[in-house]
Amino acid sequence: MNDTTDYLTILRDTTPLIDVRAPVEFQQGALPGAINLPLMNDSERAAVGTCYKKAGPEAALRLGHQLVQGELREQRMQAWLQACAQNPRGYLCCARGGQRSHIVQQWLRERGVDYPLVTGGYKILRQAAIEAIHQRLQRPLLLIGGCTGSGKTLLVASRRNGIDLEGLARHRGSSFGRTLQAQLSQASFENQLAAALLKTSPTFWLLEDEGHAIGANHLPAILRERMAQSPLAVVEEPFEQRLERLRNDYFLQMSQAFIQRDGEEAGWQAYAEYLRHGLFAIRRRLGLQRFAQLSAHQEEALIQQQRTGNTSAHFAWLVPLLEEYYDPMYRYQLEKRAKDIIFRGNFDETAAWLAAQNNQQ
Structure with a gap:
């Protein structure tokens, strides 16, 4: 399945989105068809963000994998697998279509599920929404x-x-x-x-x-x-x-x-x-x-x-x-x-x- 840049269709059709951003991000702004199944919770995301600023992207990525592993990773994995099965025409979405949605996409692929993501993530969908309001x-x-x-x-x-x-x-x-x-x-x-x-x-x-x-x-x-x-x-x-x-x-x-x-x-x-x-x-x-x-x-x-x-x-x-x-x-x-x-x-x-x-x- 192909990743998408068809942002207006996602908005218009209330397309299912598995939004893997942290809950605090989701509460600040989300799309009508989105459900929040985060890769990291708020505290985990904050810890990774602090690490990124102090030690750079590679150290932050390592910390993220350390925080989300074992039983915790499996619990989240099961939630994503269930959401994919219930929404076969949906997409993964994170803040900018970056590491978080790609990591979840890769983990799903390892479990035999090929699930596409929104290129550019929520940020570009939000911009598309603002432009649509002005145009319409x-x-x-x-x-x-x-x-x-x-x-x-x-x-x-x-x-x-x-x-x-x-x-x-x-x-x-x-x-x-x-x-x-x-x-x-x-x-x-x-x-x-x-x-x-x-x-x-x-x-x-x-x-x-x-x-x-x-x-x-x-x-x-x-x-x-x-x-x-x-x-x-x-x-x-x-x-x-x-x-x-x-x-x-x-x-x-x-x-x-x-x-x-x-x-x-x-x-x-x-x-x-x-x-x-x-x-x-x-x-x-x-x-x-x-x-x-x-x-x-x-x-x-x-x-x-x-x-x-x-x-x-x-x-x-x-x-x-x-x-x-x-x-x-x-x-x-x-x-x-x-x-x-x-x-x-x-x-x-x-x-x-x-x-x-x-x-x-």
């Missing part, structure tokens, strides 16, 4: 705006040309936006974005109107620039519809998800802390007195939900939070973009309008 975002963008609970993410995710930035970021974008999945590093988020942009070639991209950051992940500068210049369709849902959507997303689904993950008691505590943290994060903007009032309503609602399963009491704090904080904030931001608005309608009207835009292409 030259196409026109259309943004979907609207107040919290309007169904913007649903509209974007349901379209072939939609790029669900919140899904890629594993965050809904507000102080209550945390999901059960931890957010990726900034580099990994951008790599995910590049992969999504490469999967299709529409006439225009459909994106949700976002701020500069979604949780801990920042939108790339080129994306922020393009979004600031793009037209906007605004979803204007009735308030009651928005409340029901938020009830389902934040109270019903999130409580069930935490309990399914952690068990009844621990899951409920994690869900309650999630809601408390969301309100606490904006306490200064609310004012401490208003925060205390809404927190009291939140605690009462949690007690009622836990006892009866009824989530309606949450509206006692959610409604004022929307009316006094989130809605005025978004409408103020929207006023600054008034010249860019090309459509307004409820969820169904916006969905029909978007379908017509796609049909015209």
Whole structure:
């Protein structure tokens, strides 16, 4: 099997990668299709790096072989062999396509497995991702705006040309936006974005109107620039519809998800802390007195939900939070973009309008 330089295909197809870099490197940035099966763990890699600086490459290589031998080498070997069997069309990958991936490739070959590697490694794949984002975002963008609970993410995710930035970021974008999945590093988020942009070639991209950051992940500068210049369709849902959507997303689904993950008691505590943290994060903007009032309503609602399963009491704090904080904030931001608005309608009207835009292409 041949080593590869087809970097865009690897990104586009979420090609399986056996990434043999140390865990700390993998956490700093990885490709969507990668699994981390390191040749050396973090401490081993640090020791080899120190040796390299003090005694040169040959001494560092000898130390690496001394650290990864015997039973430890066999354990890692078995993990690589299993991954190769499960991903027959994958590739080995290290930082620069250098010694680590070549060593693992040679060890696999000695065991009868011929497995290719990515020439240039993660560094060149990362560069390809950055370039792909710049290139693909030259196409026109259309943004979907609207107040919290309007169904913007649903509209974007349901379209072939939609790029669900919140899904890629594993965050809904507000102080209550945390999901059960931890957010990726900034580099990994951008790599995910590049992969999504490469999967299709529409006439225009459909994106949700976002701020500069979604949780801990920042939108790339080129994306922020393009979004600031793009037209906007605004979803204007009735308030009651928005409340029901938020009830389902934040109270019903999130409580069930935490309990399914952690068990009844621990899951409920994690869900309650999630809601408390969301309100606490904006306490200064609310004012401490208003925060205390809404927190009291939140605690009462949690007690009622836990006892009866009824989530309606949450509206006692959610409604004022929307009316006094989130809605005025978004409408103020929207006023600054008034010249860019090309459509307004409820969820169904916006969905029909978007379908017509796609049909015209």
